[in-house]
Amino acid sequence: MPFLFRFGGEVVTINDARRKIDEIDQDIISLLGKRRRCVTEIGELKANKVKVRDIGREQLILKNLKQQAIKDGLDPEFIEKVYKEIFAYFIQCQNDMLET
Numbered sequence: 763m764p765f766l767f768r769f770g771g772e773v774v775t776i777n778d779a780r781r782k783i784d785e786i787d788q789d790i791i792s793l794l795g796k797r798r799r800c801v802t803e804i805g806e807l808k809a810n811k812v813k814v815r816d817i818g819r820e821q822l823i824l825k826n827l828k829q830q831a832i833k834d835g836l837d838p839e840f841i842e843k844v845y846k847e848i849f850a851y852f853i854q855c856q857n858d859m860l861e862t
């Protein structure tokens with residue numbers, strides 16, 4: 763008898779739930795890849811490298827995403843930590859592309 767439990771309103775086995783998590787994780791990675799392509803386009807517009815980092819834009823994104831996080835039942839402080847890493851990575855991507 764497989765272990766059954768509730769996940770998003772349905773009764774499922776742990777393997778079913780893990781398959782859903784695997785799909786969600788693949789979507790997250792694919793969306794981050796898509797985000798990277800947009801950031802690369804912006805990087806090309808910043809070709810003079812006067813200012814790669816835009817703190818005002820980061821703050822606006824964070825404000826909106828923290829509100830969204832609350833609506834989606836997530837801790838906004840967790841989202842802030844995740845996005846600080848995301849911004850750091852994408853700023854590095856822009857710096858790398860502008861150096862080469």
Ligand SMILES: O=C(O)C(=O)C[C@]1(C(=O)O)C=C[C@@H](O)C=C1
Nearest residue numbers: 804814815816817819820849852
């Ligand atoms: O909006 C920009 O100017 C970007 O380069 C994108 C981005 C981001 O990852 O969202 C990256 C670096 C900036 O500090 C702000 C935002």
